[in-house]
Amino acid sequence: MSTIAHALSTTPKPTRRIRWRHIGLQIGIYGVLIVWTLLIYFPLYYILITSFKKPVDVARGSLIPWVQFEPVLTAWQDVLVGTQSPAVIKHYSNSLIIGIGAALLTTVLGAMAGYGLSRFRYHVLWMKNDGLAFWFISQRMLPPVAVVLAYLLLYRDLRLLDTQIGLILAYIGFNLPLVVWVMRDFFQQIPREIEESAAIDGASRWLIFWRIAMPLAIPGLIASFLLALIFSFNEYLFAVILSATNSTTFPILLAAQFTGDSIRFWILSALALMNIIPAAIVALVLERYIVRGLFAGAVKQ
Incomplete structure (x- = not known):
């Protein structure tokens, strides 16, 4: 008994120095994370503050815009009900129709292809399932500038230039490889036994x-939809080359603010916030599904 008590008394205990070192390490990690978060969100804060400033306050304001001014709705009135409103409504509605339409179709088609790659065996030339999946994602790595001229010539012959359906088809082709890759990894996490039980019961x-x-x-579908929506809604090169007047999108309107002798930063900030809103709403409402969907396949089971 005395031997056990002696062994317990001589067992090394955490020293105060080790505890303070652990606390200091935690403080350092949280400090770095806080600084990184501030750096990430500072541009959003900057454009938010600028969108509520008077033009004179924007011109004479400090480099780091603290809240030391009288907020006004000049920029938002101009954008929503003023001289800018017709162009804003047209470009924004085009972006919503094209972005949501392309994201929905891309998600459905990508889910079908991803399911096929996760459940069936393929052998095309020298490529099997893994090779085909890598071939899909390699198409996403191709820069848009390398294929936009081919799209332009093809759309000219098919009379798809300056149409919403033309941009939707272009965005489907551009974003489909990424969705196929995400959905394939997600379907691989679903146990095959569930489907085998349904097949035994006669399900096709x-x-x-x-x-x-x-x-x-569903988590993978939502994550794929959000990725496709972001890339479609914010895409510029295809939109500026393949559209002229009828199907011009919101990023083109944003870029147009940089023309002329001066830049109205208060208007530009309001438009930039509007550009963020659709993806931000989807991300906030469906956050728990998105995180699970994006990390599907990250850990082998």
Whole structure:
């Protein structure tokens, strides 16, 4: 008994120096994270403050805009109900229609392709399933400037220039590889036994896909939809080359603010905030699904 008590008394305990070192390490980590967060959100804060400033306050304001001015709605009135409103409504509605339409179609088509790559065996030339998946994602790495001229010539012959459907098709082709990659990894996390049980009960492959696999893949679908929406809504090169007047999107209107002798930063800030709103709303409402969907396949089980 005395031997056990002696062993317990001689067991090394954490010293005060080790505890303080651990506390200091935690403080350092949180300090770095706080500084990084401030750096990330500072541009958003900057444009938010600038959008509520008078033009004279923007011109004579400090480099770091603290809240030392009288907030006004001059920029927002000009954008929403003033001289800028017709152009804003036209470009914003085009971006919403094209972005949401492209994101929905890309997500559905990408889910089908991703499910096929995760459940069936393919052998195309020298590529099997993994090779095909890598080929898909490699298409996303191709810079848009390398293919935009081909799109221009093709759309000219098909009479798809300056149409919403033309931009939707272009964005589907551009974002589909990323969605296929994400959905393939997500479907691989779904146990095959669930589908096998449904097949034993007489369910067809299509029924299994739509009634079982798709509901279980909702987090991945939402994450894929958000990625496709962001890339489609904010895309500039395809929009400026393949559209002229009827299907011009919101990023083109943003870029147009840089023309002329002066830049109205208060108007530009209000427009930039409007450009962030759709993706921000989707991300805030569906945050828990997005995090799970984006990290699907990151850890092997």
